[in-house]
Amino acid sequence: MKKIQNHIIHLLLLLLLAGSKSGYSQDIHFSQFYEAPLLRNPSLAGIFTGDVRAQIVYRDQWNSVTNAFKSGSVNAEYKMPVGGGDDFITAGLQMLFDKAGTVALTTTHLLPAINYHKSLSSERNMYLSVGFMGGLVQRRLDRSKITTDNQYVGGAYNPAVSDGETFINASYSNLDASVGASFNSSFGEDQKNNMFLGLAYHHVNRPRNSFYRNVNAALYPKWVASGGVKFDVGDQAFFNLQADYSKQGPTSEIVGGAMYGYKIGDPEMPDYIVHFGAFMRIRDALIPAIKIDYNPFSIGLSYDVNVSQLKTASQGRGGFELSVTYIGFLNRDNSTREKVFCPRF
Template identity: 60%
Template sequence: MNRHRSYSFLFVLLLSVAARAQDIHFSQFYETPLLRNPSLAGLFTGDYRVQTVFRDQWNSFTDAYRTGSLNAEVKWPVGQTSDYFTTALQVLYDKAGTAALTTTELLPALNYHKSLSDEKPMFLSLGFMGGLVEKTLDLSKVTTNSQFNGTAYDPALPNGETILTPNVHYLDGSIGISFNTSFGPDNANTMYAGFAYHHLNRPKNSFYKNPAIELDPKIVFSGGLKVGVNDYSYFTLYADYSRQGPSIETIGGVLYTYKLGPDPDNYPYSFTIGTMARWNDALIPIVKLEMNSFNLGLSYDINVSRLNTVSNSRGGFELSLSYTGLLNRDHERTTNGKFHDPRF
């Protein structure tokens, strides 16, 4: 019997089980703030931001994962107060396995930033995100042992599976809260900390229409710290801890950024290098180039888990691109001549 043909569907089932236990993740997780916590929307210097990340994982030894994320955020002042709110949209696409298990998410988000200080940027933020998720399976690519006719694989034979539909649709929702502030000389340093609760409605997502199969809620603790070294350089630290059912993920690391140009307050370029680590899974070297309002990042997972005997330490390649800008409006609320709004 040609056994490898029967493994494609098994691989998809394993992917489905993994998807139930743990959400899709990125190594440049700081470039997907809404997937971490909807209350992190709007924590940037500027009025709007667009970010995209593409991930290609484990294709060195199997047809595994290709994932893309796109999010957009716009920050708005609230009347004559020092408060802000952010409107945002998260789009996610993921294709996994030989049978093309595909997930598409369209998730609008809203975040309110309550000012806690008239002296400097300090905000308590509450965010909500929710929308439509679709999962599909290409049954034409599914092969099982039931299609073995005794001598060879026969695609005309039924696969023996009781999948009722290759399409699953459901609504999903998340909520989060975060605190962010600036500190130090001229309030040049910034930090944030937050907590999020994802899949609060425990959506059903079974291809077999099994009501017992549902997404486990996920909790995420997130933090970030940006500290200046001098006028031209600074360190940025990021960390996330998440738990979903029996699965736990801890990821964090540090980036070092150096500004290029004669004026550190209005520099045209900057260069960043650093490393993230996903506990018991991967080391992730990262390089990043900022060109005016554009940021381009590149990372690669060096697998250090038990899977490295198969992957030869090869993991996931990731590319990120973001753009941040200002709208044509008068910023009246400033502190010491600088914008007084949520930032990081």
């Protein structure tokens, strides 16, 4: 099992170092990506110890450069056993909000998800999960705040003059869809350690991303490869490694790192778990992070320290993020609390 653990860790390190070109994706992304599992891969829904999970992530970015980018993610999942074996099904909902710039370009997502977990072993937690997520996306802006060259007459700005833009509506909507698969397993002594690997394909239908409804402005599909390993380093402590590699059109992004967790109190039923560590978004930001678990809640904080070419203008400042997670069991006859095996991480 130690060899398996080493191979998994090496795979994650390769994932962090792979790729020769890094850039910004066209999609909303979070530094605490591990707290928005459906946004990474819809097949990661339900991979937790409990019946329900609800998570909120809020991001406030680049206040030192321009009007801040404000982004929020809310996801909720409900997991239950199906059939007479160890299979499970998870229903989820991913909601996103993003507001950026002087013209208040606002994007909202409402994306239901469904996931099936197929048990691959009768002796330990080992699951193959397949998920689908799809729904409505709306984008809008405040046209009254647009300033264009067309409104400068004789060198002076005249707001009474038309901005010269040809789009009619200041908002539009489209459908979007994603699919994904993941492998999740326990390993090691007493099967206390966990790992997962996943691959997702976003924007399956290539929705148009344009107020002009330009057919050439369709979103590039996005591939996301994800991996994670959680392993004990004693009765009280453990490491949690997470990484994502995203590729969307000509741009790519690599983000990954590790958190060290320490249990305060009884190792089997700790009063608190304190996590601290750091992540790196390659060629963009160093991300120190802390997290505190107080069952059934978790609160996480992170801050992007800008290391990109923008660091001079931003004075090294990036984005602040806050996450809140709830994981719990329900008082029902078929609660996953009663199951010996269950997908978890």
